[in-house]
C-alpha cells in the first residue's frame with residue numbers, strides 16, 4: 453500500500469513571523485489527531501529551512517517533515533547561488549521538489565537537468581518530488597499524454613530502479629495557480645497513464661511510486677482527488693499558505 457502524502461509548496465512566500473505562526477497553527481491542529489498512515493510536509497524557501505526545521509522539530513510529530521523547492525544538480529564547488537543536496541539534508545529536509553513547471557518555464561530547466569537533480573537528492577538520502585505536466589496548448593491539441601510520457605521517459609532513462617524511491621507530481625501547468633483544476637477523473641487518467649508507462653519499465657517500480665496531484669487543490673476538491681486509486685496525495689501551492697486550508701486538505 454502506498455501512503456497518502458500531502459506536501460505544501462509555499463513557493464516564494466513567507467517571512468520569519470508568518471512562518472512561525474503557520475507552523476504553530478498546523479502543528480497544533482495536527483496534534484488533535486490526523487488520519488493514520490499519512491505523511492505531511494511543507495517545502496519552504498531556502499532561507500527559512502533552518503528556522504522551519506527547528507519549529508517542526510519542536511512539534512515532534514513523526515508524520516510532519518520539511519522539504520525544499522529546488523536543488524543544484526552539482527555536488528559542490530564554484531556554482532554561485534546554488535544550494536547542494538548535502539546542504540538541504542543537513543538542514544533537515546526529507547523531500548525536495550525538482551523540475552517544478554515554474555523552474556522549467558522561468559529557468560529553462562530540461563528533463564535531463566531535472567533527472568540529475570533527482571539523483572543528487574537520492575544520493576543524499578532524501579526523496580525527490582519530480583514534477584511533470586502539460587501546458588494548456590498541449591492539452592488543447594490532444595498531446596498531453598505524449599508530453600508527459602516524454603518527461604517521464606527521461607527520468608526512467610536516468611534514474612532506472614531508483615525511481616522506486618521518488619515521488620512524481622503530476623501538475624498540469626494550466627491548473628497551477630489558476631483556480632482551474634483537473635477533475636478527479638482527468639487527473640486519475642493521467643496518473644494511470646504514468647503508472648502504466650512506469651510498468652513498461654518495471655512493474656515493481658510502478659506499484660511503489662507515489663504519484664501526487666498538484667494544481668489548484670483546495671479543501672473542497674481534495675476529497676474527491678485523493679479517493680482516486682492512482683492519486684497518492686497532493687502538492688499544494690496557494691492553499692498551503694493558509695494553515696487552516698492546508699490542515700483541511702491534509703485531513704481530506
Ligand SMILES: O=C(CO)COP(=O)(O)O
Pocket residue numbers: 461552623627628629630631666667668669687688689690691
Ligand atoms: O504548483 C503547485 C504546487 O507545486 C500548485 O499550485 P496551486 O495549488 O497554487 O495551483
